[in-house]
Amino acid sequence: MAEQKIMLGNEAIARGAYEAGVKVSAAYPGTPSTEISENLVQYKEIYCEWSPNEKVAAEVAIGASISGVRSMASMKHVGLNVASDPLYTISYGGINGGLVMVVADDPGLYSSQNEQDTRCVARAAIVPVLEPSDSQEAKDFVKFAYELSEQYDTPVIVRTTTRLAHSQGVVTLEERKEADDKPYERNPGKFVMMPVNAKKRHIYVEERMKRMAEDSCDFSINKAEYNDTSTGFITSGIPYQYVKEACPDASVLKLGMVHPLPEKLIREFASKVDKLYIFEELEPVIEEQVRAWGIDCIGKETFTLQGEYSANLLRTAVLGEKIETTPAKDLPARPPILCPGCPHRSVFSVLNKLNIHAAGDIGCYTLGAVAPLNVVDTTICMGASISTLHGMEKAKGKDYIKNWVAVIGDSTFMHTGVNSLMNMVYNQGTGTVMILDNSTTGMTGHQDHAATGKTLMGEVVPAIDIVQLCRSMGIRNVVEVNAFDLPELERVIKEETQKDEVSVIITKSPCVLLKSNRFPDKCIPVSDKCKKCGACLKPGCPALTKNEDGTISIDETMCNACGLCMQLCKFGAIEKVSK
Amino acid sequence: MTKNIMIVGVGGQGTLLTSRILGGITRKAGYDVKLSEVHGMAQRGGSVVTFVRYGDRVAEPIVEEGQADVLIAFERLEAMRYAHFLKKDGAMVINDQRIDPITVVTGAAQYPDGIVEKLGESHRIYTVDAMGLAKELGNAKVFNIIVLGIAAQHMDFSKEDWLEVIEKTVPPKTVEINKKAFLAGYERGN
Numbered sequence: 001m002a003e004q005k006i007m008l009g010n011e012a013i014a015r016g017a018y019e020a021g022v023k024v025s026a027a028y029p030g031t032p033s034t035e036i037s038e039n040l041v042q043y044k045e046i047y048c049e050w051s052p053n054e055k056v057a058a059e060v061a062i063g064a065s066i067s068g069v070r071s072m073a074s075m076k077h078v079g080l081n082v083a084s085d086p087l088y089t090i091s092y093g094g095i096n097g098g099l100v101m102v103v104a105d106d107p108g109l110y111s112s113q114n115e116q117d118t119r120c121v122a123r124a125a126i127v128p129v130l131e132p133s134d135s136q137e138a139k140d141f142v143k144f145a146y147e148l149s150e151q152y153d154t155p156v157i158v159r160t161t162t163r164l165a166h167s168q169g170v171v172t173l174e175e176r177k178e179a180d181d182k183p184y185e186r187n188p189g190k191f192v193m194m195p196v197n198a199k200k201r202h203i204y205v206e207e208r209m210k211r212m213a214e215d216s217c218d219f220s221i222n223k224a225e226y227n228d229t230s231t232g233f234i235t236s237g238i239p240y241q242y243v244k245e246a247c248p249d250a251s252v253l254k255l256g257m258v259h260p261l262p263e264k265l266i267r268e269f270a271s272k273v274d275k276l277y278i279f280e281e282l283e284p285v286i287e288e289q290v291r292a293w294g295i296d297c298i299g300k301e302t303f304t305l306q307g308e309y310s311a312n313l314l315r316t317a318v319l320g321e322k323i324e325t326t327p328a329k330d331l332p333a334r335p336p337i338l339c340p341g342c343p344h345r346s347v348f349s350v351l352n353k354l355n356i357h358a359a360g361d362i363g364c365y366t367l368g369a370v371a372p373l374n375v376v377d378t379t380i381c382m383g384a385s386i387s388t389l390h391g392m393e394k395a396k397g398k399d400y401i402k403n404w405v406a407v408i409g410d411s412t413f414m415h416t417g418v419n420s421l422m423n424m425v426y427n428q429g430t431g432t433v434m435i436l437d438n439s440t441t442g443m444t445g446h447q448d449h450a451a452t453g454k455t456l457m458g459e460v461v462p463a464i465d466i467v468q469l470c471r472s473m474g475i476r477n478v479v480e481v482n483a484f485d486l487p488e489l490e491r492v493i494k495e496e497t498q499k500d501e502v503s504v505i506i507t508k509s510p511c512v513l514l515k516s517n518r519f520p521d522k523c524i525p526v527s528d529k530c531k532k533c534g535a536c537l538k539p540g541c542p543a544l545t546k547n548e549d550g551t552i553s554i555d556e557t558m559c560n561a562c563g564l565c566m567q568l569c570k571f572g573a574i575e576k577v578s579k
Numbered sequence: 580m581t582k583n584i585m586i587v588g589v590g591g592q593g594t595l596l597t598s599r600i601l602g603g604i605t606r607k608a609g610y611d612v613k614l615s616e617v618h619g620m621a622q623r624g625g626s627v628v629t630f631v632r633y634g635d636r637v638a639e640p641i642v643e644e645g646q647a648d649v650l651i652a653f654e655r656l657e658a659m660r661y662a663h664f665l666k667k668d669g670a671m672v673i674n675d676q677r678i679d680p681i682t683v684v685t686g687a688a689q690y691p692d693g694i695v696e697k698l699g700e701s702h703r704i705y706t707v708d709a710m711g712l713a714k715e716l717g718n719a720k721v722f723n724i725i726v727l728g729i730a731a732q733h734m735d736f737s738k739e740d741w742l743e744v745i746e747k748t749v750p751p752k753t754v755e756i757n758k759k760a761f762l763a764g765y766e767r768g769n
Contacts, residue, residue: 004606006602006603006606006612006614008616031618032618034618035618110617111618134613134640163615163640163641166615166616166617166618167613167614167615167616167640168602168612168613168614168615168616168640169612169613169614169637169640170606170611170612238639238640241638241639241640242638242639244638244639245638245639310639310641310643311639311643312643312644323643323644323645324645325644325645325663325664326663327644327660327663328659328660328662328663331656331659331660331691332656332680332682332683332687332688332689332690332691333626333680333682333688334589334624334625334626334656334657334660334680334681334682335625335680335681335682336590336623336624336625337623337624337625337681338623338624339591339623339624364623367623370681371681371685371687372681372685443623445618537684540681540684540685542624542678542679542681542684544684545679545684546684557719
């Protein structure tokens with residue numbers, strides 16, 4: 001019997017790529033897509049890399065495809081925005097070796113800055129989209145995506161969501177089938193997208209999608225399950241599972257390909273059911289097309305545009321059931337927080353003390369926006385901290401940003417922050433940029449990048465020196481500070497923010513969760529010296545709690561002895577001892 | 580028949596290891612199984628939930644309100660937050676530990692009193708000071724396996740199967756202490 005294994009959706013996607021004979025994979029980490037690369041790298045037949053951003057990753061995969069091998073780029077939904085430039089044009093060019101981009105959407109915003117729907121991007125870029133609904137399909141659809149890619153000369157997007165990417169299910173494993181390298185032949189008409197060529201390719205692309213739409217009526221991944229025909233659902237992905245859970249007797253048209261749509265199949269299904277529901281998370285992509293064909297259906301007037309769906313949503317909205325549960329009221333929220341010993345907390349405690357605003361960026365340090373740190377004022381997208389600060393200065397003048405800094409992590413700086421810093425220098429900005437260098441991509445679970453000196457495949461390589469990189473742009477004020485040296489940090493921030501030229505402050509301290517980090521010490525309170533002033537509690541370290549008498553306790557299992565609370569105590573009432 | 584298990588707690592408490600053991604045992608028994616987890620930013624000390632569903636054929640990967648047969652709570656406040664996911668006759672195993680959320684640390688909110696008593700009025704609950712027991716065993720980190728041991732009394736797998744799956748799932752160096760922890764909970768829950 002074939003081997004079966006419980007696999008995370010992302011693990012199954014990696015397995016699918018392996019079985020399909022993929023040889024090259026490139027990605028930038030982003031929840032919920034990161035584990036695809038982390039699993040792919042375990043297959044020695046596949047070259048895998050972390051690229052500095054998704055645009056670069058997509059282009060690496062495109063290059064591999066043009067050279068004739070099957071390749072993959074994976075990213076989260078907002079990563080596709082960064083990679084959309086190559087996507088829109090490689091849609092015209094098409095492929096040589098099969099090219100698949102896996103894009104993970106995040107309905108419910110578990111770990112993202114927006115709830116955008118990748119199907120809308122794919123429709124605009126004229127690229128087909130497959131959408132699996134469990135781990136087994138995740139593997140199977142990836143393999144099918146490579147067949148489609150090569151058969152129709154197109155990049156293919158496999159769209160997942162957080163619920164699929166981070167759910168585990170049973171998967172039947174198969175052997176890898178090596179895909180022979182396609183011979184490379186120079187073909188500027190296909191791969192040099194200057195106007196004269198692109199005009200011709202646009203005609204091809206529209207014809208391709210029309211042909212795919214027609215053929216997809218016979219794809220086995222689009223299937224009608226006829227049952228009780230009084231109610232019918234058109235659905236795809238994880239929402240399909242909710243339909244099967246709540247309405248197991250209803251008829252279902254399950255779409256494995258959600259762009260382009262199989263018109264004949266949909267018309268046939270619609271004609272056979274009395275009441276037709278379109279059940280899709282986020283945007284009404286299927287619904288709008290179905291309505292455009294003049295087919296009557298129920299969609300977003302009943303089902304929300306926001307968040308994740310559920311079987312209970314169907315039970316209430318379609319079956320009219322009441323879900324009678326009583327959630328406890330007014331419980332204290334438990335939002336995510338910076339870890340005990342996190343160097344970002346130390347930096348934010350100083351910025352907070354100095355009443356400095358931060359234009360923020362994407363990473364754990366976004367948590368500097370919430371109480372009790374309250375330092376980060378803006379978070380838009382990767383790399384935006386530096387450029388938004390520059391925009392403020394150009395709008396309001398250089399004195400206006402004397403109490404502002406841009407705050408960005410090392411990985412995000414390498415992603416797109418570096419472009420913004422170049423712009424600040426070139427256009428004579430005077431902003432202060434703080435690069436919080438914790439030697440890793442922290443929030444997604446510790447991935448390496450060009451400045452860490454290690455690759456995804458584990459090779460030790462020369463690290464790009466962030467200090468030298470900044471200096472090479474002509475920035476004279478590049479200062480390195482230990483993130484936990486509060487007096488020095490305060491002095492440097494005060495000094496650099498007042499200068500009428502660009503400054504870069506690099507705070508160096510590795511992420512506390514890095515496995516290489518060792519914590520031989522712990523901090524302990526000395527209660528007879530404690531004046532109960534609460535200064536140590538201000539930065540909101542979760543290892544500290546206030547006792548009923550006003551003194552404090554420190555949870556020794558959580559404390560990493562960063563010494564921040566110790567430095568904030570003016571009375572010597574916290575000491576560092578060995579564990 | 581589909582059985583629904585939930586594991587709730589605070590990011591970093593080891594819910595993922597517990598769910599891996601649950602995944603292993605359900606497969607060993609030949610069931611179809613789906614698990615759903617939280618990765619990424621929410622793991623940083625936030626409230627986390629893991630769903631485990633097993634049966635002949637499992638469709639959705641999540642457990643919804645009013646559907647859980649067993650709710651395993653690694654922290655008191657989180658037990659209360661998710662109590663309404665439990666079926667009327669479901670069982671709740673609570674590690675009687677308090678971890679203050681940041682909203683309590685900063686004084687913006689108060690940690691509720693009498694959680695265990697309140698939950699006991701409307702639910703079938705089993706409480707344990709698993710952290711204390713784990714320290715007695717010599718490793719505070721295995722507290723979650725003690726809690727799992729108690730919850731195991733509300734699922735239909737044999738003790739031997741549990742121990743075998745634990746042996747296969749946990750890091751080799753920690754097999755003995757984890758087995759001990761499981762048995763400590765299992766025998767207590769009996």
